[in-house]
Amino acid sequence: MxxxxxxxxxxxxxxxxxxxxxxxxxxxxxxxxxxxxxxxxxxxxxxxxxxxxxxxxxxxxxxxxxxxxxxxxxxxxxxxxxxxxxxxxxxxxxxxxxxxxxxxxxxxxxxxxxxxxxxxxxxxxxxxxxxxxxxxxxxxxxxxxDNAHGVIYDVDRLESLGMQLPEPGYTWEDLLTFSADISRAVDGDFYGTEDRSTQLDQGFKVWLLQRGKYAFTADGQLGFERSDLEDWITYWEMLREEGAAPPSDITAEAGTFESSALIRGYAINHQTYANALNSMQALTESRLALTTLPIDPDGQGSGHFLRxxxxxxxxxxxxxxxxxxxxxxxxxxxxxxxxxxxxxxxxxxxxxxxxxxxxxDAEQNFVDYINLIADELADEAISLDQEFPIGYPDVNTAFGAATESVMFGDSSIDEAVDEFFETAERALES
The missing domain is CATH 3.40.190.10 (Periplasmic binding protein-like II)
Structure with missing residues (x-):
């Protein structure tokens, strides 16, 4: 080797x-x-x-x-x-x-x-x-x-606002309205959702699967079109413009669980792999709980899959x-x-x-959630060689760079999408 x-x-x-x-x-x-x-x-x-x-x-x-x-x-x-x-x-x-x-x-x-x-x-x-x-x-x-994508919410904070954990089946439009309501209900720098627009391996894969697409095809090429990425970036732009998601400077400081907007007190949720619940619970006295990402009612499935x-x-x-x-x-x-x-x-x-x-309690919530995904909501998953083709690291980096450039106002959506597809297609061909 x-x-x-x-x-x-x-x-x-x-x-x-x-x-x-x-x-x-x-x-x-x-x-x-x-x-x-x-x-x-x-x-x-x-x-x-x-x-x-x-x-x-x-x-x-x-x-x-x-x-x-x-x-x-x-x-x-x-x-x-x-x-x-x-x-x-x-x-x-x-x-x-x-x-x-x-x-x-x-x-x-x-x-x-x-x-x-x-x-x-x-x-x-x-x-x-x-x-x-x-x-x-x-x-x-x-x-x-076993694991799956999910969203971790601070349920104590939700209850203090007279709100409840979103039930599986809530929509992307619901998330926008729900998050904006939370942001308006709390004075200061606090938001109804964190911004995870830059994460290819998180919500974007769920977003794509609801459209019947995977990030990559079986032969190692991109499995989605420009419009899919344009819609994704536009959605998160709306969340930021509505004050439902944090501005770029707060999002840029998030990396580890400890520095996530949820733990730092800037947002009420964190989109991540569901098994993070127990680790994140250890970082806060507030009760945390899992729910799904939003689900498109007109989509081709829940977008969630067992991994x-x-x-x-x-x-x-x-x-x-x-x-x-x-x-x-x-x-x-x-x-x-x-x-x-x-x-x-x-x-x-x-x-x-x-x-x-x-x-x-946190582990039981996680296990129950995985059983829910596996038994009721799971769409068909793909093997690791399709999910992570040769060239994936460069594609992942290009995805983060493109979405961040819009988040920071350095590029238009069209410019960012152009740059991503040019870089990603080149990486997958090499």
């Missing part, structure tokens, strides 16, 4: 999370000894939970052990790419969803198809979720947490693939392991075990 080209392909695809501590080295040379390593990023509490699961696995299999190979989010993918290119990557690898297709195309991930139903039980998974990790026809990754929250793969050069896969089966299906992890990595994929667990 050409590490330099690999890092270029994966640039900009990291997922936000807190830091882990660098620990053990890689275990791909285990040679069937039953002593393997698993890489992971995330908070110290997340890593502690994972090590508890390692201990449970060794208790059940005294001749086997799993060691942790942790790294900070900021350098996780660069570090993993270096390990893969050197042939000494961890046996089991947590991977951000946007990087899986790139690793798979480099033959770095073990094909799991032969294990499905034969050592790797996915019978209790929501239908279709396994196929999301199918790259070029083969399952190369599985998610150990993986955290993904895991097996290194193709591991010396002990059977043990690596056996551990995956354990983490998905052992009641003790699932009980330890709870909703830390998303809604547990084993639906039967998911329903048996006890959660805190």
């Amino acid at each position: 050409d590490r330099r080209m690999f890092l270029k392909a994966t640039a900009g695809l990291g997922a936000g999370a807190t830091l882990g501590t660098g620990l053990a080295a890689c275990g791909s040379d285990s040679g069937g000894s039953g002593s393997l390593t698993m890489s992971q990023y995330g908070s110290s509490s997340r890593l502690d939970l994972l090590e508890q699961v390692f201990g449970l696995y060794t208790e059940a299999n005294p001749d086997r052990s799993i060691g942790l190979d942790a790294a900070s989010v900021d350098n996780y993918i660069d570090r993993l790419a270096t390990q893969v290119s050197g042939g000494n990557a961890p046996d089991i690898m947590a991977i951000f969803h946007g990087n899986i297709a790139t690793f798979a195309r480099q033959d770095a991930l073990l094909t799991l198809d032969d294990y499905l139903g034969a050592g790797l039980d996915v019978s209790e998974f929501t239908e279709g979720i396994v196929d999301l990790g199918r790259i070029d026809g083969s399952v190369n990754a599985l998610s150990y947490g 993986g929250s955290n993904w895991v793969s097996v290194f193709s050069e591991t010396g002990d693939p059977d043990t690596a896969v056996d551990f995956l089966n354990f983490i998905f299906n052992d009641p003790g392991a699932v009980g330890v992890l709870g909703a830390e990595f998303g809604a547990p994929p084993n639906r039967a075990l998911r329903d048996e667990l006890e959660y805190n």
